[in-house]
Amino acid sequence: MLKYDAVLKLYKMKWTFKYFSFLFIALFISSCSSDDHTDIDEQKPTISIHFADGFPQACEPLVKGETYIFKALVTDNKGLASYSLDLHNNFDHHTHDDQNEVCDLEPIREAVNPLIYMENFTVTAGLTFYEINISITIPNDVDTGDYHCAYSVTDETGWQSRTSIDIKIVD
Numbered sequence: 001m002l003k004y005d006a007v008l009k010l011y012k013m014k015w016t017f018k019y020f021s022f023l024f025i026a027l028f029i030s031s032c033s034s035d036d037h038t039d040i041d042e043q044k045p046t047i048s049i050h051f052a053d054g055f056p057q058a059c060e061p062l063v064k065g066e067t068y069i070f071k072a073l074v075t076d077n078k079g080l081a082s083y084s085l086d087l088h089n090n091f092d093h094h095t096h097d098d099q100n101e102v103c104d105l106e107p108i109r110e111a112v113n114p115l116i117y118m119e120n121f122t123v124t125a126g127l128t129f130y131e132i133n134i135s136i137t138i139p140n141d142v143d144t145g146d147y148h149c150a151y152s153v154t155d156e157t158g159w160q161s162r163t164s165i166d167i168k169i170v171d
Contacts, residue, residue: 047161058166074132
């Protein structure tokens, strides 16, 4: 009788092992299905200032006290989510990874009262094309000199693109 109990116990262990092995394999195979991945977004959104009303263009002088409309076109294959505009000084001659044109730079110096503008905006859900229009008045009391205008756009799936332009603030 003792031998029968041992055989029965061994049989149950083998059956349990086979059952859970089969279950594990079935779950593994079903989790690795061959779904069609056509809905995965693999494209970054685009930003362009290279159109008739795009502003500012490289090396553009902006006069203190004047109001300007910053314009860029942003597009995405699925849907846009947000964009931002960042204006900051370039008194230390830093660069950004996508700058195509570099202006003649003034000597390196410390900022006293630089223009700093950083704002984020949302895009209405579902849009794949949007024209950025942001009105900004250059304050009279900011430092003149070299600046960067940096646009950024993010699509609905999280892809992001950026572009930076050298500009100058003048009296």
